Amino acid sequence: MGAGTYQRVDTTTVKKICIIGAGNVATHLARALDRENEVVQIYSQTPTHAYELSNALGKPDIATDNLNEITRDADIYIVSVRDDIIPQIVSITPDNGIWAHTSGSVPMDVFKGHKTRHGVFYPLQTFSKQTELDVSKIPFFIEGNSQATYNTLYKLANSISDTVEPADSNRRKTLHIAAVFACNFVNYMWTEADELLRQDGLNISYLRPLLEETLNKISSVRPCDAQTGPARRGDTSIINEHLSQLDGESKEIYNLLSNLIMNRYQR
């Protein structure tokens, strides 16, 4: 389903939704979806998790921990469980309604041969149960095995989020790799900074205003145009001074990244 092929469907019916999973993603999605649509069932293999989430929706009786009890009466089934459990769940549940998983890594084909209408309903965010999140700000990436299925899932995502985009499995993979750079590797840079500062009785919290400003900057400027620092300026005397203060892995990282930045900007 390419960008631009989406056409808004004009059915305004409230959808009945079955949520399979009661973890972080399932919890935030269930709460958001239950506003304009109707969550009719929550499944978790851990009974207390299913009941906790059902209770949070004010519907304690819609919880189940038995896959044989999965309703045949929902319009949409959202599978939000650990990646490696998806195939098993898909293979032993009824083929009713539209089935979609919420994983960034699992191909849509996991449903093939088991569910006639299927797709992916992927929210690009890191979730934890405690943190309140504004779901409307989370981008959703949608895939469907037919235009109609895609449209229904798009509409569902659009009922809870301002940003909905099509993404086939390749695009989801790109998003995942980009997130590794932009979040996982970024966090590792902060770990390096924090540990350097702690050797001097400081810590990363002193850099916080600087980190916030660095993030603010890229809301109006492309990151490649926002680059600053000694390597951006080609200031080799500062770079060498810094390298002489570092050792081990921090020196290795500093050296590689400074060289890459200098190569890019000093051509």
Next chain:
Amino acid sequence: MGAGTYQRVDTTTVKKICIIGAGNVATHLARALDRENEVVQIYSQTPTHAYELSNALGKPDIATDNLNEITRDADIYIVSVRDDIIPQIVSITPDNGIWAHTSGSVPMDVFKGHKTRHGVFYPLQTFSKQTELDVSKIPFFIEGNSQATYNTLYKLANSISDTVEPADSNRRKTLHIAAVFACNFVNYMWTEADELLRQDGLNISYLRPLLEETLNKISSVRPCDAQTGPARRGDTSIINEHLSQLDGESKEIYNLLSNLIMNRYQR
């Protein structure tokens, strides 16, 4: 001047301040300092810059572009100019009051032999003239060549900021290196992510909620405890899949950082 040696001085006199420089840092400092103290002069080698800043303070007549006109009547002289110009300015101006520069990289000794009372007044933030900044949230790092000088500069910083810390030249260097990791290298990770996404018709803005949440996390958790991602989990099949999608410098970065993260967490 070590941490903990500071004692609050009980002089409540308003200080007369001469600001040497009219760039980004000078502009934000002058505005903030002129509230509880009195900026009596603004020098810039570019006349329009000096007048612009003086005007912004409502005092058009305190601007000068002539170093021979630097007042002998200020209590504190804040030198906020490009690092390489500091020595020249220091050598040809009067030895009155306390002199301090705002640079993260220049040793305090740059004043030695020229100014009897001197120090460093270093705000750890990235400044641009357009962006409004809450100066009270910016950490200031202070050094002084005597306890009395340190105290006066500390008090001045404390009049505009909630966070003031002692930092000798070594500590400032550590802060600078940490900022290179936490800001410059982080921005470079965002550049890599942005460019990967653009190949697929997306861009870094789709990751923004994720970036904000990643930054939020480290306000309550140390970065080393906030690490997530394939390398943190030791998920080599995802890592290899990602590496097969990448080439050139993005592959090199992905490979190095994934190995370092795996080494740290999978021991």
